[in-house]
Every structure is written in structure tokens, then in C-alpha cells.
Amino acid sequence: MTVILEMDRTECLALLESAQLGRLACARDGQPYVVPVSMAVMGEDIVGFSLEGQKVEWMRANPKVCIQVDEFDKGRGWRSVVAYGRFEELPDRIGWKVEREKARSVLAQSAEWWLPGGLKPVAKSRTSPLFFRIVIDEITGRRAQQGD
Amino acid sequence: MTVILEMDRTECLALLESAQLGRLACARDGQPYVVPVSMAVMGEDIVGFSLEGQKVEWMRANPKVCIQVDEFDKGRGWRSVVAYGRFEELPDRIGWKVEREKARSVLAQSAEWWLPGGLKPVAKSRTSPLFFRIVIDEITGRRAQQGD
Numbered sequence: 551m552t553v554i555l556e557m558d559r560t561e562c563l564a565l566l567e568s569a570q571l572g573r574l575a576c577a578r579d580g581q582p583y584v585v586p587v588s589m590a591v592m593g594e595d596i597v598g599f600s601l602e603g604q605k606v607e608w609m610r611a612n613p614k615v616c617i618q619v620d621e622f623d624k625g626r627g628w629r630s631v632v633a634y635g636r637f638e639e640l641p642d643r644i645g646w647k648v649e650r651e652k653a654r655s656v657l658a659q660s661a662e663w664w665l666p667g668g669l670k671p672v673a674k675s676r677t678s679p680l681f682f683r684i685v686i687d688e689i690t691g692r693r694a695q696q697g698d
Numbered sequence: 699m700t701v702i703l704e705m706d707r708t709e710c711l712a713l714l715e716s717a718q719l720g721r722l723a724c725a726r727d728g729q730p731y732v733v734p735v736s737m738a739v740m741g742e743d744i745v746g747f748s749l750e751g752q753k754v755e756w757m758r759a760n761p762k763v764c765i766q767v768d769e770f771d772k773g774r775g776w777r778s779v780v781a782y783g784r785f786e787e788l789p790d791r792i793g794w795k796v797e798r799e800k801a802r803s804v805l806a807q808s809a810e811w812w813l814p815g816g817l818k819p820v821a822k823s824r825t826s827p828l829f830f831r832i833v834i835d836e837i838t839g840r841r842a843q844q845g846d
Contacts, residue, residue: 573766575723575732575764580725580728581725581782582732583723583764584721584764585778614730616723616731618732630733632732632733
């Protein structure tokens with residue numbers, strides 16, 4: 551039988567840290583929107599990057615977001631973590647250069663397979679990639695495992 | 699170079715139909731919430747099931763939802779579909795039996811690995827599993843592929 555258990559904060563953070571891909575949800579006028587994002591953990595925050603578009607527009611209007619990561623094993627076991635937080639841009643201007651460079655470097659390490667692909671079309675379209683962080687307010691997780 | 703292309707409705711529906719797992723986002727008071735759900739396509743709708751809990755509570759209060767499915771290949775290619783829709787319960791009472799039975803049977807086919815695990819603890823805790831459908835209002839999709 552499958553048993554579903556709560557994960558403690560340490561387990562939640564470990565799963566977040568191992569994830570390179572999360573699903574990021576934002577909302578406008580009560581309508582949620584969810585998309586996959588390349589992500590990494592930087593200190594206490596999650597960092598990500600995006601092209602300009604609907605999710606960035608929505609997060610600027612309402613910074614409340616939720617990011618979810620999961621991992622499935624070959625059997626029926628899985629782990630899923632949900633983090634609630636607030637979107638903050640790491641703008642390309644004085645005062646933000648250090649944070650922005652740190653985010654770029656962390657993302658380049660963990661999301662190498664995605665970043666170059668993500669960045670090339672951006673460079674082509676002459677818009678800068680947008681780096682952001684999610685300041686985590688709360689984190690919860692559940693895991694399923696085979697029980698007796 | 700990776701090129702990102704819009705998917706047409708037929709491609710979007712094909713990906714939705716092949717998916718057994720989606721990420722379902724709902725929102726309350728501007729706060730989004732996203733969790734993985736076992737899902738299947740039934741006619742024009744998405745059907746799923748859940749235990750009673752936060753997401754069901756939130757979707758009852760605000761039926762606007764968003765469901766996202768994706769598929770990653772071994773290279774840098776991926777496809778992702780986002781469907782906006784409205785949550786509707788398929789309650790366990792007269793007038794809903796046929797729809798509910800259809801949903802249960804569609805889910806049992808496509809989500810066999812998950813359903814029995816999901817159902818056993820429910821039976822134990824003596825709460826009924828909740829079946830629901832998402833009436834799709836809009837669907838969009840993007841895919842990334844290697845270009846020149």
C-alpha cells in the first residue's frame with residue numbers, strides 16, 4: 551500500500567536544491583497560470599530567468615507566486631514540494647549587478663542544458679533575459695512510499 | 699540553436715491526451731497554488747481525482763484553474779501545453795453517476811500506477827475520492843526544437 555507522508559523543512563529544501571526545473575504559478579484577477587521554469591536555489595531564495603511575456607507581466611502586477619518541484623521513482627514513490635513566495639526582479643542596472651551575476655552563475659551551473667537555448671533567441675530578439683528571485687515565505691512537501 | 703514555436707490546437711490536444719500527469723494551479727486571494735495531479739482527457743474536458751484538501755477547497759471557492767503538461771526529450775527539445783478552465787465536481791450522487799463512472803474508468807486506464815495508491819488511503823480514512831472535471835476554455839502550447 552502507498553503511504554503519503556509530510557516532508558520536513560530539511561527534506562523539502564534538499565528536493566528544491568536538487569531540482570533544475572520547477573512549475574511556477576502566478577495569478578491575475580483570480581486566474582492562475584502555470585509554466586515550467588528553469589530554476590536554482592541561491593541562499594534562501596529560488597532564482598530563475600525568463601523571457602519577457604505573460605508570466606513576467608502577471609508577476610509584476612501580482613508578485614505572489616507558487617513554485618512546485620517533484621521527483622518520481624520507478625515504482626509508485628514520489629516526492630513533491632510546494633513553495634509559496636514573492637517574485638522580485640533582479641534588474642540589469644546599478645545596485646543589482648552582484649545579485650544578478652550570482653543568479654546567472656548559479657543558473658548556468660544547474661541549468662546548463664536549458665540556458666544556452668533560452669539565451670540565444672533572446673539575444674537575437676535583442677531583449678535582455680530577465681533574472682528574478684522568489685523569496686520563499688513557506689514551504690511544504692509530501693512523499694509517497696510503499697508501506698505495509 | 700533552439701527555436702521556440704507555438705503549437706496549434708491539434709498538437710496541444712494530442713499532448714494533453716498523452717499525459718497522465720499534469721500540474722494543476724488554482725488561486726485564492728491572489729495567491730496561486732500548484733500541485734501535480736493524475737489526469738486524463740474525457741471528451742472535451744480534463745478529468746482528475748483528488749483527496750479532500752487545500753486544492754479542492756480553493757477550487758470550490760474559485761473554480762478558475764490552469765493545468766499544464768509537458769514532455770522533455772533527451773536533447774533540448776520539449777513541448778508544454780497550458781489549458782485554462784473551470785473546475786467542476788462530479789459529485790457522488792444521483793444525476794452524476796454516469797459522468798462520474800466514466801471519469802473513474804478513463805482515469806483507471808490512463809493513471810493505473812497512481813489510482814490504486816491514491817484510493818487505498820482514502821478508503822481507509824473513509825472519505826470518498828473526489829472526481830472532478832476541468833472544462834477547458836482555452837489551450838495554448840509551445841515547443842522547442844533544434845533549428846539551424
